[in-house]
Structures are given as structure tokens and as C-alpha cells.
Amino acid sequence: MTQSPLSEGVVAGRLDPAQLTENFGDLHPRLDNHEALVAADRCYFCHDAPCMTACPTDIDIPLFIRQIATGTPEAAAKTIFAQNILGGMCARVCPTETLCEEVCVREVAEGKPVEIGRLQRYATDVLVDANVHPFERAAATGKSVAIVGAGPAGLSAAHRLATHGHDVTLFDARAKAGGLNEFGIAAYKSVDGFAAKEVDWLLSIGGITVETGKTLGAGLDLATLSDTFDAVFLAVGLGGVNALTVEGSDKSGVLDAVDFISDLRQASDLEQLAIGRDVVVIGGGMTAVDAAVQAKLLGALNVSLVYRRGRDRMNASVFEQDLAASKGVRIITNASPKAVIGNGSVREIEFEYTDNDLNPTGQTVRLAADQVFTAIGQTLNAEGLPDLDGGKIAVTETGRTSVEGIWAGGDCASGGDDLTVTAVAEGRDAAEDIHATLMA
Structure with a gap:
């Protein structure tokens, strides 16, 4: 289906370059x-x-x-x-x-x-x-490991395995490595291309080959990887997104917040990014907050973040909630989307208030909107993967899956809390278990 053109209220260049530079400066500048x-x-x-x-x-x-x-x-x-x-x-x-x-x-x-x-x-x-790497690669073991996904878990596992002397091939679906660090966080949290610089620094340990544009089901399959490599580590993240399913959700201007953040992170000129006058973000996690704050920083006049539960149930921390409020984002809680209204492109979005158990109260509110960003959760494309647990790959404490020789970690694996630092820990620990298994 071809969407109608965006509302006339969605335009680029709402702010001048100097204001954009100030708005997207380092959130927490480095200490001297x-x-x-x-x-x-x-x-x-x-x-x-x-x-x-x-x-x-x-x-x-x-x-x-x-x-x-x-x-x-x-x-x-x-x-x-x-x-x-x-x-x-x-x-x-x-x-x-x-x-x-x-x-x-x-x-x-x-x-x-x-x-x-x-x-x-x-x-x-x-x-x-200074591009100084503090570790040295051990003597080559002759063992090879395939890692699918070059985000925090995959990069962490790759480095630890390479340090032990294994040869690692790191596959990723995107055009460059980094995963959420590169594509999925607010631009003001990582300025001056630091995510890419850190990846280059990490890879300088040696023994890691990166192949981009490769994803499971489109050029890669687990059976071939298992036959070709001595071990496989899956760090594929959550590639799918939950769709908004209310009436009118197919109208132009209803967009995925993950894509918005990715586009912003990769933009060479923020003046070229179109943003609405009235922006509504649906969700209560970090992605929702990042999208809402950045919409405001790009020059949106009114930005509302709407979540179906209370503030105490939001996945975004109190600090992040307060940051959003300090930037002028209005946070509305206990309201669920009911309908997107407009002729071709979104003009308003209707919400129904709920109680703490998500029961509708019968009271509704309409918010003006020429752009709606949805951040209502991501999902795993589970086709061809090892056994699942709650929609994610079932793993042991060291990342072992139901298939011998295959480990998993990061957001795609069960048991984590969807934090970068947790993904790093899971990649590291799985790498140690893979190393012990290969050298046994």
C-alpha cells in the first residue's frame, strides 16, 4: 500500500545549525x-x-x-x-x-x-x-567461531574469543558494525562518531573478520555455519517491531521510533531531517524517551509521550523521564491508543484512559499529531533458531542453546534485561564457555 504524502506540518530545518549543534551536544561532557x-x-x-x-x-x-x-x-x-x-x-x-x-x-x-x-x-x-589497545592476542588455536550480530553482545564475544587466539568471523545485517550502539541510541549520548571509533579500536586486537550485509535467512543459515565453524554465537538482537494495530494506524506519518532514531544517528546533516509540529510518541521505554526528546531537540513545537500504564511501570528510568520533561516533553500515562484520525495522513490520535489494570474507563482524549512514533516493543524473528523461552532463545547461564555448538546472548536471548552492559557481560561469558569447550 502506498502511503499518502506526509502532512504539511512535517518539515526539515525547523532550527538553525547553531541551535541544532547546541541541542545535540554531549549530554554528559567528559571530565577534565x-x-x-x-x-x-x-x-x-x-x-x-x-x-x-x-x-x-x-x-x-x-x-x-x-x-x-x-x-x-x-x-x-x-x-x-x-x-x-x-x-x-x-x-x-x-x-x-x-x-x-x-x-x-x-x-x-x-x-x-x-x-x-x-x-x-x-x-x-x-x-x-589514543588508539592504544591494552590486550594482546594469544597464539592462534586453529579454531574458528562465527558470530551473527555485531552489536554489544557480538562485539564483546568476538573480542574475548580473539584474545584467546580463535579466528572470529562477525556477520551483521547492516552496512557497519555496532548494533544498537551505532543505530539505536539518542545522538546526544554518543557524539563525534564514538561508537564507530570504539568498534575500530576493539577490532584492532586482530583475528576478527567483519562481513556486513549478512543476516540469517538471507545469505546465512545455522546449519551451514555449524558445518563451517567450530562454534556459533547468536547475537541477532530483536529485529522485528510490534505494530500499532488500532484503526487508522496505516496512515502516513505513523512511523517506527526505532527507524527514526537510526535515521537521526546516521544523518550527516540534522537540518535535512523532517520533523512534525505536533509529535506523539507511544511507549514507555528508553526508545520512546529517546525518540520524544530528539523530536523536541529537532524543533517540534509540541511533543507528547503517551504510555498505557503509570509512570512507575515505565521501563525508562526516572532520570530519563525527568530528562524528557526538562526538554519540554509532556508525559501522559494510563492512556491507550484507540484510533489514528486523518484524511490520508495523521491529523490526530485518540487515546482512551485506563485504570492501573489497563481496564478502559470510557474517557477519551484526542491529541493533535502530524507525526506519531511507535515504540511499543520489539520482537525476535524466530524462524530457524534454537528452542525459545518467552519469545527469546532459551539459554543457560553461559549462553548455551538447545543446539550443541550454538550459543546466544544479548537481547535475543532469554534472561537478560535489554541493557547494553548486560549484553556485553553475556557475550563475554559465552565466549569464555565457548573457549573452554573448544580447548577441552
């Missing part, structure tokens, strides 16, 4: 040397530190902060990378306010935690910016 020393000095260097327990990758946080405090950020970076090879990006995108910083003793006692995330970025940027 003095700021890093002051921030590090606040750490108590706790024994059995709760921040370490809260970190999905088990980084020795007190150690790396002490190394910063003693003027050796390169050593701090190596401490971080030993556990989390994507520590630079995680320092930018991790919800530290609900992980390490939430349990920081300073947070509990004073309401102001040690700035662990910003200190991690300070340390890791030292090595990535």
Missing part, C-alpha cells in the same frame, strides 16, 4: 583532569563495594577510581576493559542511576553518588582516543 581527580576523591574505596555487585560486568570500580586518583588513568582503563571491552560506550549509555550509582554509599548517605559513569568515561577515553 582536575574534575576527574575531584570526583575520584569522593570515593570511599569500599571493601565489598556495593557498586561492584550492582555492575552487570563486575568491574572493580573502587580499583579503577583509585587508579584515576593516583594519576594513572591508563591503568584504570585496563581494569575496566578487562571486564567490559565496551566500557567507553557503557559509560555513556548505562543507566548508572539505577545500577552502580544507585547503591553508592555516598548516594545512600548524602543523596549524591560518586560519578562512576563519568569517571569510567574519563578513563576509557584515554586509551580509545
Whole structure:
């Protein structure tokens, strides 16, 4: 079906270049040397530190902060990378306010935690910016591993396996590696092409070949991969999206928030991105918040984020919710979409208010909209994959699937919480199990 042209309210160039540059500047600029020393000095260097327990990758946080405090950020970076090879990006995108910083003793006692995330970025940027890799590749083992998906889990597994001396071929459906780090997060969280720079730095360990434009079912199949390689690791993410199924949802201007964020991240000129005057985002997770905030930063006059449950049930953290509100995004809760209204292209969207159990109350509201972005969940294309559990690939703690010789991790695998840092940990741990299995 061919959609009607977009509303006349959807235009490019709402803001001048200077304003766009300011709007999409670094959300948390890197600490300078003095700021890093002051921030590090606040750490108590706790024994059995709760921040370490809260970190999905088990980084020795007190150690790396002490190394910063003693003027050796390169050593701090190596401490971080030993556990989390994507520590630079995680320092930018991790919800530290609900992980390490939430349990920081300073947070509990004073309401102001040690700035662990910003200190991690300070340390890791030292090595990535200098293109210095702190690890060496072991002697070649003669074993080969195929990894499908070059996002956080796949990259983490690839690096750990290459470090052990295995030959790794990393396949990805897109034109370049990086996964969600490259295509799926708000532009103001990773500026100056850092995601791509970090991938290049990671690959410099050697032993990793990247093949882009390759996806399962279109040029790749598990049977062939299993026959060709000694092991296979699946890190395919969640490629499908849940569609809005209400009346009128096929109208022009109803778009996928994931695609909007990807287009924005890859845009060479933000002035060329068309955005509506009245934008409505449906959803309550990080993707919804990222889409809503960036719509506002592009110059949309009115942006509303609408979620069917209460604020306490939103997957986006309180920090992210507050960030959206601070940028002028109106957050409406306990409202479910009922109909998209317009002649060819969207003009309004109708919502029905619900109670806490999602029962309709009979009360409705219409919001003006010339653009609607949906962020109501992603799904796994399960065709040809190992056994599933709750719509994701069933795995053990070390990532083993129901098929011998095939592991999985990241968003496509069961048991995770859909965080970059968790995906990194799962890729690392699966790689260690693959290594142990291959060398047994």
C-alpha cells in the first residue's frame, strides 16, 4: 500500500545549525583532569563495594577510581576493559542511576553518588582516543567461531574469543558494525562518531573478520555455519517491531521510533531531517524517551509521550523521564491508543484512559499529531533458531542453546534485561564457555 504524502506540518530545518549543534551536544561532557581527580576523591574505596555487585560486568570500580586518583588513568582503563571491552560506550549509555550509582554509599548517605559513569568515561577515553589497545592476542588455536550480530553482545564475544587466539568471523545485517550502539541510541549520548571509533579500536586486537550485509535467512543459515565453524554465537538482537494495530494506524506519518532514531544517528546533516509540529510518541521505554526528546531537540513545537500504564511501570528510568520533561516533553500515562484520525495522513490520535489494570474507563482524549512514533516493543524473528523461552532463545547461564555448538546472548536471548552492559557481560561469558569447550 502506498502511503499518502506526509502532512504539511512535517518539515526539515525547523532550527538553525547553531541551535541544532547546541541541542545535540554531549549530554554528559567528559571530565577534565582536575574534575576527574575531584570526583575520584569522593570515593570511599569500599571493601565489598556495593557498586561492584550492582555492575552487570563486575568491574572493580573502587580499583579503577583509585587508579584515576593516583594519576594513572591508563591503568584504570585496563581494569575496566578487562571486564567490559565496551566500557567507553557503557559509560555513556548505562543507566548508572539505577545500577552502580544507585547503591553508592555516598548516594545512600548524602543523596549524591560518586560519578562512576563519568569517571569510567574519563578513563576509557584515554586509551580509545589514543588508539592504544591494552590486550594482546594469544597464539592462534586453529579454531574458528562465527558470530551473527555485531552489536554489544557480538562485539564483546568476538573480542574475548580473539584474545584467546580463535579466528572470529562477525556477520551483521547492516552496512557497519555496532548494533544498537551505532543505530539505536539518542545522538546526544554518543557524539563525534564514538561508537564507530570504539568498534575500530576493539577490532584492532586482530583475528576478527567483519562481513556486513549478512543476516540469517538471507545469505546465512545455522546449519551451514555449524558445518563451517567450530562454534556459533547468536547475537541477532530483536529485529522485528510490534505494530500499532488500532484503526487508522496505516496512515502516513505513523512511523517506527526505532527507524527514526537510526535515521537521526546516521544523518550527516540534522537540518535535512523532517520533523512534525505536533509529535506523539507511544511507549514507555528508553526508545520512546529517546525518540520524544530528539523530536523536541529537532524543533517540534509540541511533543507528547503517551504510555498505557503509570509512570512507575515505565521501563525508562526516572532520570530519563525527568530528562524528557526538562526538554519540554509532556508525559501522559494510563492512556491507550484507540484510533489514528486523518484524511490520508495523521491529523490526530485518540487515546482512551485506563485504570492501573489497563481496564478502559470510557474517557477519551484526542491529541493533535502530524507525526506519531511507535515504540511499543520489539520482537525476535524466530524462524530457524534454537528452542525459545518467552519469545527469546532459551539459554543457560553461559549462553548455551538447545543446539550443541550454538550459543546466544544479548537481547535475543532469554534472561537478560535489554541493557547494553548486560549484553556485553553475556557475550563475554559465552565466549569464555565457548573457549573452554573448544580447548577441552
